[in-house]
Amino acid sequence: MDIDAGRLALLTPEEMGRADAAAITAGIPGERLMDAAGRAVARAAMRRFRPCRTLVLAGPGNNGGDGYVAARLLDQAGWPVAVAALAPPRPGSDAAAAAARWSGPVVPFASREAARAGLVIDAVFGAGLARPVEGLVADALAAAGGPVLAVDVPSGLDGATGQVKGFAPRAALTVTFFRAKPGHLLMPGREFCGDLFVADIGLPPAVLAAVGPRCWQAAPGLWRLPAPGPAAHKYSRGHVTILAGAGMTGAARLAAAGARRSGAGLVTLLAPDRATGDVLRGGDPGVIVTEAPLAGLLADGRRATWVIGPGLSADDTTLDTLAAVLTAGRQVVADAGALGAAANRPERLRGATVLTPHEGEFTRLFGAPGDDRLAATRRAAALTGAVVLLKGPDSVIAAPDGRAAINRHAPAWLATGGTGDVLAGIIAALLAGGMAPFEAAAAAAWLHGDAGFRCGYGLLAEDLPTRLAESITTCVALQSQN
Incomplete structure (x- = not known):
């Protein structure tokens, strides 16, 4: 295998967690990675959509932290942005630091707010969610009045299998980080992700060696096709x-x-x-x-x-x-x-x-x-x-x-x-x-x-x-x- 195919590696949520941990151990602060992820989300939104009333639905974990960063950057670019927080981040976490830097409007986490938005950024739950999405979260995501941009995966989508746990929105665009996950390619996940953009957020490629991926996207670079040499004949070609x-x-x-x-x-x-x-x-x-x-x-x-x-x-x-x-x-x-x-x-x-x-x-x-x-x-x-x-x-x-x-x-x-x-x-x-x-x-x-x-x-x-x-x-x- 031509594993220059590192770029084609697919990481499960657990493997991606180990990649993040390896990068932090190597001296890259988690807050810097979160800032880079949020910046990638904001840039993707600005490339794909026109400025409009934007609602960031933020969860309490790192996914929500990415959403707070994206909200701040879109606000600085002149977009009308509000944040709806499902719950506050854990005190002292990178997500809490990102939330503290958000000084714009905060609105209730409610269906009526999502229905008023021209763009909903789904930063509620990441790819490793263990429980079904239902109730308040499902209702708010289902009520989105405009397209959905998903951070990492649409909330409710299993990043390892592509299966939906409870409810997941159908995103127009999904922004994930470093490497895609199997759930981005496997059905039905692929249909829920919409267009997929994999952003470089500064993790060194060397962390792949620490993770040891065992799954790849089937694409040129994963292999080298046999090339007949000048002395080839019909028997040598098989x-x-x-x-x-x-x-x-x-x-x-x-x-x-x-x-x-x-x-x-x-x-x-x-x-x-x-x-x-x-x-x-x-x-x-x-x-x-x-x-x-x-x-x-x-x-x-x-x-x-x-x-x-x-x-x-x-x-x-x-x-x-x-x-x-x-x-x-x-x-x-x-x-x-x-x-x-x-x-x-x-x-x-x-x-x-x-x-x-x-x-x-x-x-x-x-x-x-x-x-x-x-x-x-x-x-x-x-x-x-x-x-x-x-x-x-x-x-x-x-x-x-x-x-x-x-x-x-x-x-x-x-x-x-x-x-x-x-x-x-x-x-x-x-x-x-x-x-x-x-x-x-x-x-x-x-x-x-x-x-x-x-x-x-x-x-x-x-x-x-x-x-x-x-x-x-x-x-x-x-x-x-x-």
Whole structure:
């Protein structure tokens, strides 16, 4: 992993607390960090909104302290600002010092005040809130008469899981500090945050080493795509073999297209019979089609990477084939039929390299992911020993050692039949090209989403491979900037 990816690290609320503590231990006063955070909020408000009646809803903790600083700076810039305090900060705290410097209007913490505001700055509770937001706080936030700017997270949003505890407002803009949190990217949190701005408040990057993050945003800089050298040839770029089913030949063809466009040197479709092979031979001319016995293909050590599942039946025959390929020591991307065949028997997938379930397949394998998709995916990876890519609008990629990544770079119109087959092919090509499994899965999720954006609304699965070259070019350019 290219952990210049420190900038892509996602910190849980507990980890962010440790980062703050490490910075303070290193000699940066907490009051200076709070001033920088409040200044970032004020600047974001001035960039995004015109001066208007502004109400800062301030909680008693550090989140509220950030709000007091933002109120003071907006007041100095000529904005009409008032503060509504839920409760006074703890005496002697940095938040108490920030509150003492506020000399502007203080109004009741009430729905009627929020309803009169043209902008509400939600500085009530931060990302580590343990109890549901309800009652007075929920009523005031729900009554906001204008857009909401959230400090750190919208109050009520769990920064670790993206779940809403009780009530949370839907912010137009969320300003967080140093690094984003998983809850900013995971659904439904991503929708509640609106636009996300991550502000630098002066924490030295070295504090990341003290925290030891284990989750990142899936984006260029987290990986390096394999780059063929001047002496490269089709075998050195990797040979991907895809098992094709008789009933849904299109699935295997889509996986083959994804693999070829993502850099695989050779792609073979293994047909179960001559009739299916003849159908597949009517497809793309650059794909090899064979009905040769599985054992013979496995005798060729150059066939190191396999895709098993797209278009296959969810039955024991598929599992037996999977077992034979795994016993031969090959890299396997298991998808679709292979996952369905292993329902309630996830141990049958041990030895696979990457699993790519959607939520329904995941549930049949491991149980429902519940409110914490990140933790559930990590457990599944540890159980199977495979990298698990739980597909969705917030795809989660987890390795058996606990590393994880969240991909938010994907459009809603990827939700159409066949796109997952293309994704399986992309992963296989990157594995065949020499990428490690976790990085290959994370990179494939990003490339898949980027190609989807380029296709636009009305996307068909067969459109995706045609845009992958552009996505790969963009990815290479972005990763070279890091």
